Amino acid sequence: MSQLATSVPARSGVLLDRDGTIIVDHGYVGSVDRVDLIPGAASAIATLNAAGLPVAVVTNQAGVARGYYRLDDVTAVHRYIDDELAREGAHIDLWLSCPYHPDGVVDPFARASQDRKPAPGMALAAAAALGLDLSMSWVVGDRPEDMGLAAAVGATPIRVGATQAGPTLTVSDLAAAVRVILDPAGHGRRSRGRFPDHAYPHAGVYGRDYAATLTTAMASVDEAALDQAAKVLQAAHQRDAVIFACGNGGSAAIANHLQCDHVKGVGNGTNLRTRVVSLSSHMELFSAVANDIGYEAVFEYQLKSMARPGDVLVVISSSGRSPNIVRALEWAAANDVASVALTGFDGEPARGLATVGVHVESNNYGVIEDAHQACMHLLAQFLRQAALAPEAVAGTVF
DSSP states (O other), rough: OSSSOOOOBBBBOOOOBBBBTOOOOOOOOSGGGGGOOOHHHHHHHHHHTTTTTOOEEEEEHHHHHHSSSOOHHHHHHHHHHHHHTTTOOOOEEEEEEEEOOOTTSSSSSSSOOOTTSSSSSSHHHHHHHHTGGGGGOOOEEHHHHHHHHHHHTTTTEEEEOOOSSSEEESSSSSHHHHHTTTTTOOOOOTTOOOOOSOOOOOHHHHHHHHHHHHHHHHHHHHHHHHHHHHHHHHHHHHHHTTEEEETTTTHHHHHHHHHHHIIIIITTTTOOOOOEEESSSSSSHEEEEEEEEEEEEEHHHHHHOOOTTTEEEEEEEEEESSSHHHHHHHHHHHTTTTTEEETTTOOOTTTHHHHEEOOOSSSSSHHHHHHHHHHHHHHHHHHHHSSSSHHHHHHHHO
16 A cells, blocks of 8 residues: 655645535536635635645536536636635645546546545545645545545545534634644644544544544555565465464454464465464463563574474564564574564564565554554455455455
């Protein structure tokens, strides 16, 4: 999964809906004679401009697909709004629109699109073009689709013009939203990589921000590393090698779950008879080594007895620095045992010791463990579907 923003350093920005946020929503506004700026909207955008925050508009324009107006009409409306905003010293840095709709009647716009809110396409395009860190940005709009877009990319949602219902912050208009965004106390702002960064009085709001933080953490996982990890595990199964898994605490639970998902899950409906051992599950052996030799040896000692050259070690470590994890990886590297490390925080030294590092950018143990669990699941499911007959995949419950 690729990073959400491509410019370095990334910065905060604001993604605005159009109809109902900047202009009055008259329904399918496709001509300049139907454009009415909402009072205070231009001044609010000028305030964002003065604060140095990039402003992009992300708007669904299904009217094109439905044949109500053309793409040229959308462009003309945006040019007209630009002129109106300029009268008050305001400007939009980037206009993005989605003319597609699966129920459309105009080819080639009659189709689904990942650009149509709440799908993330337009937000990702804005991040790439403007160098935004979406986890430090805001989505402001009047519809559930706008709030869904914020959740999809880990941005902070602010809903305008609606009655407060549920955990999403709701304000009267764009001017009020801008006051929240620029609040020096930081209300409504999510710190990059640090969650929580303030006290929450409402569990629903905490849950919304937790989910958004998890989305951002998953988006930080490198796709190439995931594919490389899958290849290491797949090759081990195909050559009948043993995969050993280990972790401490919550990570031990993921290691145990990995054994279940591979022995039962990957083998279910395939011709693979997988051999997976969780080094965290044998309490008698585990506690004996910890008591008689030392806790830092609990995984290494087991590997010395059971692992052979060509086997694979999977370690799960949020911090990446647990001594027993480090020693297991060092032993694996010295004994021709390939390794995959699932890490968080800065991930070192485990991240650098492993053959493949699957790293989650987060500083929250719960978020990291949830992301590691998801990575474990998706890797097991990927191997299973790869071992099934292609025609059987769609009909199989994963």
